[in-house]
Amino acid sequence: MSSLSIRVAATVVFGGLLAPRAHADAADDRAAGMNIGAVLAWRLGPETVEERCRSADPAGVQIRQAALRTWLEKNAALIRSVDERIAEVVPMLSPKEPQDELLAMVRSRIRDMILEPLASAKSPEEVTALCKSEADPAKPRWHNPGMPMVAVALAELYDWKVKKTAQ
Numbered sequence: 001m002s003s004l005s006i007r008v009a010a011t012v013v014f015g016g017l018l019a020p021r022a023h024a025d026a027a028d029d030r031a032a033g034m035n036i037g038a039v040l041a042w043r044l045g046p047e048t049v050e051e052r053c054r055s056a057d058p059a060g061v062q063i064r065q066a067a068l069r070t071w072l073e074k075n076a077a078l079i080r081s082v083d084e085r086i087a088e089v090v091p092m093l094s095p096k097e098p099q100d101e102l103l104a105m106v107r108s109r110i111r112d113m114i115l116e117p118l119a120s121a122k123s124p125e126e127v128t129a130l131c132k133s134e135a136d137p138a139k140p141r142w143h144n145p146g147m148p149m150v151a152v153a154l155a156e157l158y159d160w161k162v163k164k165t166a167q
Helices: 004-014 025-057 056-074 076-095 099-119 124-133 149-166
Strands: none
Touching: 025 056, 025 076, 025 099, 025 124, 025 149, 056 076, 056 124, 076 099, 076 149, 099 124
């Protein structure tokens, strides 16, 4: 799923969490939702695909797990930044919701969006074929450093958090 489609889907996902607000505040909140979706899609994508493809393509498990380990190691600092920022800002979308439940729900919905191409496959053979294609360590999924998109989205989320805190 592309960054743009994650941002659009995130707008829909997070739109249901937002209380009615002034137009400018609502636009800022939608932009924050899109940024949350984008950074979480980058953050959760490799792990989600690796996990889902274990049963569909057992022959590629070791390749995908090695690619995931390498991706996690190379991106450890940015992953920590994403996890920290998400823990700060997601509760601000719906302050009355229990924080842990809200974070788990948001992560779950983003995982569902990531898995949509696999879920929409028409047959088990198509899912296997998609998973086999992910067993290539040269695939972009395993080499995406998130730059500059993740850094920009994190900065925008920080700015949104500061603005929301000041209100």
